[in-house]
Amino acid sequence: MNDEAEDAVDALLRENFEGPVADDGFCASVMDRLPARRRRNQWPMAAGIFAGVATCWFSLWSAPLASDGWRDWLSGAPSAATMTLFVAMISMTVLALAWTIAEADDRSEPRRMVR
Amino acid sequence: MADPTGAGQVDHALVARVLLTDDRRAFEQLMRWHQGMVRAQLRRLLHGDEARADDLAQETFLLAWRKLDQFRGEARFSTWLYRIAYTCFLQARRKQSSAAEAIDGDAPDQRISPPDAVNLRLDVERAMRRLSAAEHEVLLHVVQLGLSHDEAAYVLAMPLGTVKSHANRGKARLRTLLADWQVTSQEGRGT
Numbered sequence: 001m002n003d004e005a006e007d008a009v010d011a012l013l014r015e016n017f018e019g020p021v022a023d024d025g026f027c028a029s030v031m032d033r034l035p036a037r038r039r040r041n042q043w044p045m046a047a048g049i050f051a052g053v054a055t056c057w058f059s060l061w062s063a064p065l066a067s068d069g070w071r072d073w074l075s076g077a078p079s080a081a082t083m084t085l086f087v088a089m090i091s092m093t094v095l096a097l098a099w100t101i102a103e104a105d106d107r108s109e110p111r112r113m114v115r
Numbered sequence: 116m117a118d119p120t121g122a123g124q125v126d127h128a129l130v131a132r133v134l135l136t137d138d139r140r141a142f143e144q145l146m147r148w149h150q151g152m153v154r155a156q157l158r159r160l161l162h163g164d165e166a167r168a169d170d171l172a173q174e175t176f177l178l179a180w181r182k183l184d185q186f187r188g189e190a191r192f193s194t195w196l197y198r199i200a201y202t203c204f205l206q207a208r209r210k211q212s213s214a215a216e217a218i219d220g221d222a223p224d225q226r227i228s229p230p231d232a233v234n235l236r237l238d239v240e241r242a243m244r245r246l247s248a249a250e251h252e253v254l255l256h257v258v259q260l261g262l263s264h265d266e267a268a269y270v271l272a273m274p275l276g277t278v279k280s281h282a283n284r285g286k287a288r289l290r291t292l293l294a295d296w297q298v299t300s301q302e303g304r305g306t
Contacts, residue, residue, distance in 0.1 A: 009286045010258050012293065016239040017259040020151025021158065026169065027146050030176045037137050037180070 122148075126192035133183055142183075146176055149193050152260065153200050159255050160204045162244065171207055175200040190269055194262065197270045201252075242292040249273075250285030257282050 060066040069081035126148075132141040153175055157168035178199050179186075186195050243251055256267040257278070264282070268275045 009289050009293070012235075012239055013243075013254060013258045013289075016236055016243075017155070017159075019155065021154040023147065023150060026150055026154070026172070027143060030146060030150075030173050031139065031143055033173070033177060034139065034142070034180055035177075037133075 123191055127188055130183060130186055130192065142180060145192065149196050150176070152193065153196050156197055156255070156260055157200055157204060159259065160201070160252065167207070171200065171203045174203050178203070190266065194266045194270060197256070197260070197262070197266075198272075201270050238293065239289075242289050245292060246285050246288055247281075249277075250281050250288065253278050253281040254285045254289075 065081050065084060068079065069083075069085035072079040072082045073085070126145060129141040129145050132138045133145075150172065154168060154172045157171050157175075158165055161168045161171075175196065179196060182199075186192065190198070243254070246254070252271060253267060253273075256262045256270055257264060262270065264275055264278050267273075268278045271278065273281075
């Protein structure tokens, strides 16, 4: 089929299409039937955070590096252990920040669909 | 397939508002913008059955409301709605057992009634009914609703190549069925 004939068929089909339907109370009737949105449960996230913190605390409690670093920090005489503790905390914070930014990007910028 | 235009961004912003703050007005705004074309799509799919089309359109928007968090912005919001509407249509068609409305794709390629300017619309309608269901649905989405082949493939859940071949075959068939109209319009132009 040549382009001209294809265009003619396209034009005929478009002419034959009435276009969008007028509202005529449609939206109002749907809004009346709209149920309340179910909110996502927050407790699994809170439980996960609590479990993570508890596990971390429990495993570090007996580690000499953590306890030395913590004690030196409280006594106002930062040592190598204190610095290690700080570097570990900052690294975790940066990782969490990067993850948050990546998630935010995914939500705000729609991904392109692959062909 | 993502829509870089302003309208697409506004749609995305409204969707985000609904998800973050349960803003029903934002959803209503989205519905006001898109209901016309979704209802037109369903009316076409149901060959003009307005009451059933509106029932399915209502079901479509209720589903969209419930599943809005599944909209990831991979397609335009309107395309996502067309897909939900088409799925509702398919489910309704499956439920319906009446064979009377089944479209016979193997109908012989007879030409449409003699040309008459008043009957052009009816003849195009009749010609569309003689297409196979797949050809009809592809032409509706690609030509009449103005979707790209990619978008039509997404809505109809068909491979891109299948969409293109159905579009070409459907147009070729329509051209044969509506040949008398083309002869007449050429004669009209010549005089």
